[in-house]
Amino acid sequence: MKPFTFERVRTPAEAAAAAARNPGSKFIAGGTNLLDLMKLEIEAPTHVIDVSRLTLDKIESTPDGGLRIGALVRNTELAADERVRRDYGVLSRALVAGATGQLRNMATTAGNLLQRTRCPYFYDTNMPCNKRNPGSGCSAIGGFTRPLAVIGASDSCIATHPSDMAVAMRVLDATVDTVRPDGSTRAIPIADFHRLPGDQPHLDTVLTHGELITAVTLPKPIGGAHFYHKVRDRASYAFALISVAAVVQRDGTGRVALGGVAHKPWRIEAAEAEMPRGAKAVTAILLAGAKPTEDNAFKLKLVERTLAAVLADAKGAPQ
Amino acid sequence: MQRPDELEVTRRELLVAGTATVAATIVPTLGRADVPATQPAPATAPSTESKVAFTVNGKSYQLEVDTRTTLLDALREHLHLTGSKKGCDHGQCGACTVIVGGRRVLSCLSLALMHEGDSITTIEGLGTPQNLHPMQAAFIKHDGFQCGYCTPGQICSAVAMLDEVKSGIPSHATVDLTVSPKLTDTELRERMSGNICRCGAYSNIVEAITEVAGRGK
Numbered sequence: 004m005k006p007f008t009f010e011r012v013r014t015p016a017e018a019a020a021a022a023a024r025n026p027g028s029k030f031i032a033g034g035t036n037l038l039d040l041m042k043l044e045i046e047a048p049t050h051v052i053d054v055s056r057l058t059l060d061k062i063e064s065t066p067d068g069g070l071r072i073g074a075l076v077r078n079t080e081l082a083a084d085e086r087v088r089r090d091y092g093v094l095s096r097a098l099v100a101g102a103t104g105q106l107r108n109m110a111t112t113a114g115n116l117l118q119r120t121r122c123p124y125f126y127d128t129n130m131p132c133n134k135r136n137p138g139s140g141c142s143a144i145g146g147f148t149r150p151l152a153v154i155g156a157s158d159s160c161i162a163t164h165p166s167d168m169a170v171a172m173r174v175l176d177a178t179v180d181t182v183r184p185d186g187s188t189r190a191i192p193i194a195d196f197h198r199l200p201g202d203q204p205h206l207d208t209v210l211t212h213g214e215l216i217t218a219v220t221l222p223k224p225i226g227g228a229h230f231y232h233k234v235r236d237r238a239s240y241a242f243a244l245i246s247v248a249a250v251v252q253r254d255g256t257g258r259v260a261l262g263g264v265a266h267k268p269w270r271i272e273a274a275e276a277e278m279p280r281g282a283k284a285v286t287a288i289l290l291a292g293a294k295p296t297e298d299n300a301f302k303l304k305l306v307e308r309t310l311a312a313v314l315a316d317a318k319g320a321p322q
Numbered sequence: 323m324q325r326p327d328e329l330e331v332t333r334r335e336l337l338v339a340g341t342a343t344v345a346a347t348i349v350p351t352l353g354r355a356d357v358p359a360t361q362p363a364p365a366t367a368p369s370t371e372s373k374v375a376f377t378v379n380g381k382s383y384q385l386e387v388d389t390r391t392t393l394l395d396a397l398r399e400h401l402h403l404t405g406s407k408k409g410c411d412h413g414q415c416g417a418c419t420v421i422v423g424g425r426r427v428l429s430c431l432s433l434a435l436m437h438e439g440d441s442i443t444t445i446e447g448l449g450t451p452q453n454l455h456p457m458q459a460a461f462i463k464h465d466g467f468q469c470g471y472c473t474p475g476q477i478c479s480a481v482a483m484l485d486e487v488k489s490g491i492p493s494h495a496t497v498d499l500t501v502s503p504k505l506t507d508t509e510l511r512e513r514m515s516g517n518i519c520r521c522g523a524y525s526n527i528v529e530a531i532t533e534v535a536g537r538g539k
Contacts, residue, residue, distance in 0.1 A: 004390045006388075006389070006390065007389055007390070008389065008432075009389040009435050011435075031433070031436065033437065034427070034431055034432050034433060035413060035431045038392070038431050038432070038433065039412050039431060042411065042412065051389070051433075051453075053433075053435065053436055055436055056438075079425070079486070079491055081488065082491070082492055083492060084491075086498060088492065088499040091501060092499055095492060095499055096494075096499070097324050098352055099492055099493050099494045100494050102516075103416070103515055103516025104479070104482075104483060104493075104514075104516055105416060105426050105427055105428045105479065105516045106413065106428065106431075106487060106516065108425040108426060109427050109428065109431065109432065112332055128473060160537075186463040238512075238515075239494065239515035240515040240516060250386070268421070270343055279498055280464075318503050
């Protein structure tokens, strides 16, 4: 690990200000991803700002019937919250599909959104990677691509976003609330929060330096049957090859988002109009324009079949 | 191909060079604590000198550590509580599992400095050879290990996992999210998937945990 200075802060404003003073700084909360990357010197902050004791650890009902999830709510607490289990089952399912008990006890809501990719070339510091070292090239293109993106990628990067939670939040139309060093706040729709790689794959999200996530807000519940089907190489404790987050209404309409296929949770609202017509029709629109490699072309069929399984389950599910 | 005797650096020289590298990386860090006069004074002065106070197994400790010290290294190298093991040091194996504030966590993926005021329980705090924790006794009875390296993590994880089930926390194996989970074999295996056993003592580990869970009903 590269040396760094360390600071504890007491308020979100103090955190943002501390970050503004230190251009090479990073916030730390759960630490499960950042510390791993710091040990590998993929991340090398010169200053670490401990935000883990900020009072952003509550899940509160909003006036319009939704939920405001504090940035520091641990994945375990969020998955176990009675309101989330009852009204936002897809989110609870996605959370428990990720990582392990120990990691979910540590990982925070904001930190989960800010996870870096698990592309093997991002982790291999001997290999060029535009996300790790901008302008150095992409080793994944033409390399081992089985776990990587099939859509929305660029000539610079074909990494995927690893979060399960973010896929469920995308299907629920969540909003990410932030505060910036100048004190201004903004509410970023989750659809706009994560970026496609383009020619700047080192930027995972639209956050600016020092901008701190304070909460994630869910709109009021939309009912329906909730599903999160994750397909992976092991039965537990593995990242998704693909995942399907879906909310299906009794009349067959609904919403669907995918994990494991792109640089961000993948949802095309136009595809959802096809849900009553079945998985093949939905997938045709959802993954239109996909550019898989020989090694990961299986993901297209896997998405269709997993969605078909979800829609079949939905027919027998209580609403 | 280069023969070993042609290597220009001896092992001893390499060790000395390694030490020098460590020293060299620490010096500029100390230098960084001097905040340039043009910058406004921060509310809390940032520093590489780093103190932390927490409780381990009921005993209070005050430590001064390099900022990079993980909770695991603080426990093992500073407090000499070597029960918690360093397996992968990347949060993949679970050997470093300890209990912080009642919850199982990976001590290798946490900085010691992040635990100001925390109450930490390690395998040494669960039981002693004369007075075993029921989970330790069950692991011995059911032969829930071979080499024993993953065992402290397995036991800390299992003890805290049973509390998670009691407080109704769901898992990937939970069929109905609206009712309290029961500790079936499938639930137990899913909930313990963060603790890897290279010897493959899993079936005996499951028996040991199942016995303790049954006793607690």
